[in-house]
Amino acid sequence: MRxxxxxxxxxxxxxxxxxxxxxxxxxxxxxxxxxxxxxxxRIAVDIARAINEREAKRDAMKRRAAVRVVK
Structure with a gap:
């Protein structure tokens, strides 16, 4: 406990x-x-947060690239 x-x-x-x-x-x-x-x-949490943010950006870029308007 101490x-x-x-x-x-x-x-x-x-x-x-x-x-x-x-x-x-x-x-x-x-x-x-x-x-x-x-x-x-603290360092472990910061690393995990940075990895999650990077993966979220990567996923957002993939979704953005998949949606295209065709005329």
């Missing part, structure tokens, strides 16, 4: 020093683990 709470605080962009105090850590070593884990999740 690890989940620490990671949640980091994911909510709470400052590392505040997380350290809230968790009762005597040094930043463990707190840095929470921040590092939250950053990894």
């Amino acid at each position: 690890r989940t709470f620490g990671t949640y605080l980091a994911e909510c962009n709470v400052q590392a020093h505040a997380i350290m105090e809230a968790m009762g850590h005597s040094s930043m070593t463990v707190t840095d683990d929470y921040v590092r884990e939250a950053n990894k999740k």
